[in-house]
Amino acid sequence: MLKADKLKGLPPYIFARLDERVFRLRESGVQDIVDFGKADPDHPTPDAVVKRLQETAADPENHHYPAFKGSLFFREHVAKWYRERYGIEIDPETEVIALLGSKEGLFHISLAYVSAGDVGLVPDPSFPAYNDGIFFAGGEVVRLPLTKENGYLPDLEGLDDETKRRAKLLFLNYPNNPTGVFAPPDFMEKTIAFCKAHQILLCYDHAYSEVYYDSANKPKSLLEYAGGKDVGVEFITFSKTFNMAGWRLGAAIGNQEVINSLLVVQSHINSGIFAPIQFAGVTALTEITRSSFPHEQREEYKRRMSYALQKFKEIGWDVHPPQGTVYLWVPTPANLNGEQFADHLLEEYRVVVAPGTAFGSTGDRYVRLSLTTNYENVVKGIDRICEALQKQGKSPNVPAHESERSDRC
Structure with missing residues (x-):
């Protein structure tokens, strides 16, 4: 074959x-x-999360096809967690979508926004899903070197005008995999302005938001910055935060139009997330985050x-x-x-x-x-x-x- x-x-x-x-x-x-x-x-995975899965999986009402966007119950609690963690108001109806792990969303976003001839901007080094999604969508990947010399931050202004014109997506990930660094606020503010000026969608992989080593310096959400929601969408995962890697649960939060575009792609590719996994995710967001x-x-x-x-x-x-x-x-x-x-x-x-x-x-x-x-x-x-x-x-x-x-x- x-x-x-x-x-x-x-x-x-x-x-x-x-x-x-x-x-x-x-x-x-x-x-x-x-x-x-x-x-x-x-x-x-914490016992309370496993117990919630067991209890809800035993209920036949949860055995039907789930909603493509994720249950409203789950999305409401994601929005509530964002309010408590970051002080951000999120509309659970229009600004949240459940994902089969954040990797799925990071890959699918390119299918929604990249066509042949378009450019996707990808940090180098970075999580392979960014590159792969652009590749499968038929776009061209432009790599942005991250080195100690540049503080592991991409040089966006150094891009030529043609690349800026063709660019449709920019992927960022802080705390960064694999370097472990944070992005300074002034860099994020400049990046949001850059994306707005060139009409580039900012895809912010926030997988490690809760894995930090200085409690006085917690990672910030893209959506905390002025204009962040206008130009971008943030991806979170339950894998690293709650030891739920095999459960495949995440979410995308942000720009309403982007969330709807992800919904279109997802509805053609999968049939949603098993409802008891979403119930278990809510327990993680409510009980586990308030525990030790x-x-x-x-x-x-x-x-x-x-x-x-x-x-x-x-x-x-x-x-x-x-x-x-x-x-x-x-x-x-x-x-x-x-x-x-x-x-x-x-x-x-x-x-x-x-x-x-x-x-x-x-x-x-x-x-x-x-x-x-x-x-x-x-x-x-x-x-x-x-x-x-x-x-x-x-x-x-x-x-x-x-x-x-x-x-x-």
Whole structure:
């Protein structure tokens, strides 16, 4: 059978490929593997959320096809959470849509707004779904390098006039995957003005809004900024916030016209989200957010991050300390690129990491570590990585403008 041309130009999804390699190793009898590859939370979903699913799944009234947009009950509580968390008023009728995880919305938004000849602006490095959605929609992807030198912020004004004219979408994600940085308010204000001036839809991936390490510096929503709702839509997920990765629940919030366009696409592709999952999501938004769970989870991630950063500091390895997310963006030894170092760690040290090129060419000299495994595994895996780095005996493999720093962290 001949594949469609678009599939011929699409590389295998990196995380599916990593899963397959780990599976093959375990099938061969190798068990002592530390997996820093995929951001799959290691702690279980809170009991109250699971109980709500069980109770509502037992009710035959919830076994029918759900609403394409998500139940009004769910959307009302998303809007209420936004009011409590950010002080933003959201219309649940017109400005919220439920998603089968935020990845679905981040992919589908391009199907709604990108045509052949259009441009989608994508940070590099970034979550692969941004790029893939534009690709499947027939558009052209223009990558925007994120480096230490530019504070991991894209240079929008540096784009040529033709690209600005053709651009239909701009994807942003802060706290950022994979670098862990926040976007300063002045950057967000300038970006909103840029999108308004060039009629570009701003797609804001806010997956890590509740994974931060300084309670005095919480991540801000796009919709908190003046004009944010006029030019954009924000995507949230229950996966990282509530350890509900396998449940596939998220939402898009923002511009009414954009929400309606997503609804058109979704109604042609899926048949909605099982109602009990939405009920369980409401329990997460109401009960779990008011419990000690979010704070305790952040503290545990902070403990893991602190250990890793201290070990890298001890061997003199320059790793940027994240402000949020569950990731570390680690430069490779000078004699190995990201894919080579990832292969070396897996084959010789039984540690799984994602090569930086999974997130774009700017990541060629990096690997990403996801610290979503228990503390004991983090200690074991980080110690192995540091041993590998020391044996390589090479300085971090980063461009000169990124390594000219006296501080080590």
